[in-house]
Amino acid sequence: MTETPAGPLKRTPLYALHRELGARIVAFAGYEMPVQYPTGILAEHAQTRSAAGLFDVSHMGQVRLTAKLGHNAAKALESLVPADIAGLEPGQQRYTQFTNDQGGITDDLMVTSTGDHLLLVVNAACKAADLAHLQKHLATACEVEPMFSRGLLALQGPLAAEALARLAPQVAGLKFMTGAFVVIDGARCYVTRSGYTGCDGFEISTPADATDAIARKLLAQPEVKPIGLGARDSLRLEAGLCLYGHDIDTTTTPIEAGLLWSIGKERRQQGGFPGAALIQKQIAEGAPRKRVGLLPDGKAIAREGAEIAIAGKAVGKVTSGGFAPTLGRAIAMGYLERAHSASGTKVELLVRGNPVPAEIVPMPFVKHTYYRG
């Protein structure tokens, strides 16, 4: 890697720490990010599944929405997303998507209510567009504040709670998809019990200048090791979670993507979000295609873009595929015509021109172990 201090790539508050830890740095969504540390992706993956891993996800976009006098921020945000945001209790978190008028997904995000405002976490590659979208549509009702310089740490794994509770005992009481303001190492942070690995764990929003010290405190815990973006991807794939720009994008609807669960029950009836008409139609009649899990026979790995066929006829495409370290085998997800999308259906995945037999399976590939109290 060449040093380009004046270059266009941005750095998170942990850049120096990544260097110190011997990370291999790659360009990702406009940032110089660690893809792996010297132990490698397989070891990092296993570390997270068996103990705890610390991920720098500060490149993601954090935005705060605060209602203007006489307005309701949650109601306002509901005009852009299909989730039940108005029903969020203080401290509750929800997963949702920004949709467009065609029902496509322009980004997926987490929304947490703190009681007096909403905290959004959006994808790094989409954050500028998301911010403009929020400002364009919500400026009347809300103060839309980007907090793009804040740090965001994910601490994931079965021992994450034990490690974090040593620094901030009150996190032990948080349940999956809830959050609270917590002081860590003297800095006011916002911690949610959530993540992108399928494991129990936390995401910790930190003041920029406290991020490095908090990360070092966490890494000093015996359970915790640093984990790069490579293992973050293999972990989320095993957990069956969508990666924006790959498994979901402007051409896929939340229904096609199997995200109906994230749409509020009343909102399915009432609509009021972009693309509601099409999404409601798909809820009623079924979507033309569906995101499914795929388990290839043997060891060949079907990656993004591989064609899915039945008896030689193309019926879909793989959107994410890779090696699942926990299972010791290849896994994939992709979209298939609905008529062929039932679990147990045998298909072929075209890997470098060779058909590899595979079966449609339910996701996740590796059981979620969220802490629900």
Next chain:
Amino acid sequence: MASVKYSQEHEWIGVEGDVGTIGITQYAQEQLGDVVFVDVPKAGRKVAKGEACAVVESVKAASDIYAPASGEVIEANAALADAPGDVNAEPMGKGWFFKLRLSDKSELDGLMDQAAYEAFVKSLS
């Protein structure tokens, strides 16, 4: 002692008589990261110099391996099916990919010796 030559695609070929043993270099395995699967060519397959004839899959990506010389595959490293990590641990030893009966040893002249390859790798960083 076999003579070892290197390609710009980071393959090595160890030559003894008219048999070449092919694998990837230390630099290549470091760049790939953890290897999880190697698709090696079957014995009997004839390959031309520069032909993509094997695939190495790391957690991150699939990479083609090109024949550094022409010939017929006489043996593939069957042990890699169960121990793909050998490619990381010993890329120039246990982690070899396949053996070729070379059809034209003069093709090896275009490859780099160790000193030239080391200089080449240095020029990449």
